[in-house]
Amino acid sequence: MAGLSTPQQLDHPTTLAAAVLTDDNRIIVIVIAVVALAALVVAGVLVRQVLAAGEGTDKMKEIAAAVQEGANAYLARQMRTLGVFAVVVFFLLMLLPADDWNQRAGRSVFFLIGAGFSAATGYIGMWLAVRSNVRVAAAAREATPAEGEPEKDLITVSHKAMKIAFRTGGVVGMFTVGLGLLGASCVVLVYAADAPKVLEGFGLGAALIAMFMRVGGGIFTKAADVGADLVGKVEKGIPEDDPRNAATIADNVGDNVGDCAGMAADLFESYAVTLVAALILGKAAFGDSGLAFPLIVPAIGVLTAMIGIFAVAPRRSDRSGMSAINRGFFISAVISLVLVAVAVFVYLPAKYSDLDGVTDAAIRAKDGDPRILAVIAVAIGILLAAVIQQLTGYFTETTRRPVRDIGKTSLTGPATVVLAGISLGLESAVYTALLIGLGVYGAFLLGGTSIMLALFAVALAGTGLLTTVGVIVAMDTFGPVSDNAQGIAEMSGDVEGAGAQVLTNLDAVGNTTKAITKGIAIATAVLAASALFGSYRDAITTNVADVGEKLTGAGAPLTLSMDISQPNNLVGLIAGAAVVFLFSGLAISAVSRSAGAVVYEVRRQFREHPGIMDYTEKPEYGRVVDICTKDALRELATPGLLAVMAPIFIGFTLGVGALGSYLAGAIGAGTLMAVFLANSGGAWDNAKKLVEDGNYGGKGSEAHAATVIGDTVGDPFKDTAGPAINPLLKVMNLVSLLIAPAVIKFSYGADKNLGVRITIAVLSFLVIVVSVYISKRRGITMGDDEEDGEQTAKSPDPAVVS
Secondary structure, eight states, X not given: OTTEEOXXXXXXXXXXXXXXXXXXXXXXXXXXXXXXXXXXXXXXXXXXXXXXXXXXXXXXXXXXXXXXXXXXXXXXXXXXXXHHHHHHHHHHHHHSOOSSHHHHHHHHHHHHHHHHHHHHHHHHHHHHHHHHHHHHHHHHHTTSOOTTOOOOOHHHHHHHHHHHHHHHHHXXXXXXXXXXXXXXXXXXXXXXXXXXXXXXHHHHHHHHHHHHHHHHHHHHHHHHHHHHIIIIIIISOOOTTOTTOTTHHHHHHHIIIXXXXXXXXXXXXXXXXXXXXXXXXXXXHHGGGGGTHHHHHHHHHHHHHHHHHHHOOOOTTOSSHHHHHHHHHHHHHHHHHHHHHHHHHHHSOSSGGGOTTOOOHHHHTOOSOHHHHHHHHHHHHHHHHHHHXXXXXXXXXXXXXXXXXXXXXXXXXXXXXXXXXXHHHHHHHHHHHHHHHHHHHHHHHTTTTOHHHHHHHXXXXXXXXXXXXXXXXXXXXXHHHHHHHHHHHHHHTOOOTHHHHHHHHHHHHHHHHHHHHHHHHHHHHHHHHHHHHHHHHHHHHHHHHHHHHHHHSSSOOOEEOOOTTSHHHHHHHXXXXXXXXXXXXXXXXXXXXXXXXXXXXXXXXXXHOGGGTTTSSOOOHHHHHHXXXXXXXXXXXXXXXXXXXXXXXXXXXXXHHHHHHHHHHHHHHXXXXXHHHHHHHHHHHHHHHHHHTTGGXXXXXXXXXXXXXXXXXXXXIIIIIXXXXXXXXXXXXXXXXXHHHHHHHTTSSTTOOHHHHHHHHHHHHHHHHHHHHHXXXXXXXXXXXXXXXXXXXSSOOHHHHO
């Protein structure tokens, strides 16, 4: 079989690790589960604080209710669609090899639990965000005094509004870390040493649902946003959230189902998948301790996230809201590092030979102190999060030179704005990717001559980064909540003057926090994917050893080879990189088609109902929401099928070595592509804010129109394709990890069956080709037809365009 060679053996088979869940470790895991439950209790406290705030005027409540209705309707339809898919995967997992039926059943059951937790995290984020946005707007409204009242203290008002928005994010952060840690703890308590195998299902469920929510929500939000901007801002010259624009409600709905629900599910699955990899590798590298220590680190992160969220309390001396948010983040990170160091020296032994349950001779014979390895590895993850936060902020904040340079190019037209944004994204991707690469390599070096120990160090770096996830999710949710608050304020017309400026400032901070969290989410994805890559190698080594034992009766003459001088492995490497490009192209193309449909619909309403412009007629907001919902649910299938079927095709066609190379290519290309898309989009968005704040000509100028066009290009970059690459990498890694035993089983030994391999490869290839073909054949919804309310066009109708 391609990808397996003889006669050397890479490492001692790691399945010989005899790790068990000791009574002491069981108690520790129970305490960790209690900490996870405490996070959910804190989330409940924060919910009450947020909902206790005032909701403003009746008009503001009415608009907020429309956004709530649209968001609930979309997510309900999305969950029904994904529910069918989850049931199918549940039974497919039963067919994959496992040590026994107990593992198979547990893997499938926890797949559903992981999917349910991921969906719940996203839904809760959306549910509270659509209730918080009107409260933030109402708090900002207090900045504008009524007639006869004295001037209000703007700083106090701004701080109140910001606190509501950030604590909304805190709820989502607490649910993310609480449910992730609770799920992993329960699996360890129930399955003990078999937990890593069962957790593969838990991680896949979380990753699949997150990817679908990211893609579907991203298509919805950016179709509405792009359509609203192109017609409203560029063609009609009306403000972004003007109530006369039929796409405004859909745009606000999209912020919640895309940014809140999508990112919450995304970071939840990063949390879950990193724990999966850490426990798989920890069992082999640290034995008994490896079944508990990877949970101790994120448990400390839960406690410090609580501190960090409450530490985000703006001060009068702060330059902007970012100062308070940065303070909370760094307080949380520093305390995490100190507490982890204490836990390491209390829990782990001082010698590798004292690690119980480890039978790998290379690890037991290693000199040095495992506690030093653990502290440095976790510190690398925490430091990586902090540096990426600063690097991303440099490339996307309105006060920094890169964004201001894009703002200057608006004076020469949209083409130069687009070119400047692409250039910024490409350059920033290099620095971020190198930084992440250095972090992974630094952790890897800690393992010395033991590959397994080195890979576990990478996984520990991932858990270190997880200690910041609670605050990171809070930062991300802050963005769409502040954006929605500004939208509700503008649509209602009840927030003016100083209050409107408070919301504008919060929105600019929110754009930066969203860009920063995307950067850190990419880092978590790469660390998780790298750790899963190590888990994949472990699975291959294990199964190769088993096959070798059966074939020869002694030893294992077969080994894994990912040497790219072998043509099949080189093809796998190129295919992995290519899938990232195809996936991104499909997501952006889907936004383009759906946004086109929104443009046609908004233009139609302005043309057929001229009274909209003078407020004598009301736009049909629901029609745009319906278009975005239908298109998002229709378009999310193709990228999802590509993510699942591509590794299956490569594995059963070219072998496990080529599949490993495929994953390497995907991780490399995915890292660069995700950062490029996220930073370009964030920079274009904030360049538009610069102009709207009165720079380079201000609102209504040609420079403004140029930055709006740049922003519409960046929207699907930063909010659809870019962040969807994160779960894509982990889905492909987990699918590869799950199918690897089957690939080997049908390639060697008594169960060798070329026909089965060919059949699976052909079927997976056909699914990819047919789904991509159907996606590319779709047109743009332009109007009604008698059958289903949709009419598809291959080219624009001149009557509609005019």
